[in-house]
Amino acid sequence: MTLAQRAFERLHAWPDLSTGPASCGTGRALRSARDEIVHFHSDRDVDLHLTHRAIQRFRQDLGGSSAIHLVPGSRWVTVHLDCDADVDLLLSLVSIALKAHQTPPAADLPPGCNFRRVTVLPRAAAGEV
Structure with missing residues (x-):
């Protein structure tokens, strides 16, 4: 089981989330009653829908993680x-x-x-020049 599959299975069990196709056309989505929250695009890449306010509040913490990739202007x-x-x-x-x-x-x-707007390099290669 891939990491994305494991995450999907765990989140699928949450009562506030339901499944469906991702609105971007690639992968599966989990959504709340109001909005799509998560898009599972591949075995390793997931897009998470935060609000502008949440991204601003946690920007420094998000930017400090090698697992997180921010796209300017994106929620x-x-x-x-x-x-x-x-x-x-x-x-x-x-x-x-x-x-x-x-x-x-x-x-x-x-x-x-952010699908097709982010290129993720393996962590080992990200630090190499």
Whole structure:
């Protein structure tokens, strides 16, 4: 079982999430009653729909993780799953996303996840010059 499959199975059991196709057309999604929250695009790459406010609040922490990739202007963050700790991080961030989506967004930003907007390099290669 891949890390993405393991994360999907764990999140699928959460009562506040339901499954369906990702609106971007690639992969599966988990959604709350209001919004799509998670897109599973591959065995390792997951897009998580945070609000602008949540991204701003946690920007420094998100930017400090080698598993997280931010795209300027996007309400989505890409999580690259390389180990079990990354799955745990994703689950924690989904909890934050669910809480953040309980209130209407403060600003109307462009729709769509980060699929095809993020290139993830393996961690070993990311530090090489």
